[in-house]
Amino acid sequence: MTFWKKGFRGNEVGRKQRSEKKIWKEKIQREYPALITIGLVVYSKIRYPHPEMFEKAEEDHREFRFEKPFVFYMAAICMFAFGFHTPCG
Numbered sequence: 001m002t003f004w005k006k007g008f009r010g011n012e013v014g015r016k017q018r019s020e021k022k023i024w025k026e027k028i029q030r031e032y033p034a035l036i037t038i039g040l041v042v043y044s045k046i047r048y049p050h051p052e053m054f055e056k057a058e059e060d061h062r063e064f065r066f067e068k069p070f071v072f073y074m075a076a077i078c079m080f081a082f083g084f085h086t087p088c089g
Helices: 012-047 068-085
Strands: none
Touching: none
């Protein structure tokens, strides 16, 4: 139904002009975050060339047990993933 409200029907020229504008917008929305992310990764690699130096060595190794916060966290992650799986509309 939204296609009809946004002017899905029309002549070929109108569709082509709208699609070029839409393609340009999508290209900008897709490329800028990617460039920013790559820039941040390169900056952090230059700024901190050896990140393992920041980690303290753990001497106390505990046995893994399913504790209540971990179970709650895993259930929340599963619900979040199922939310993306459901079809929209």
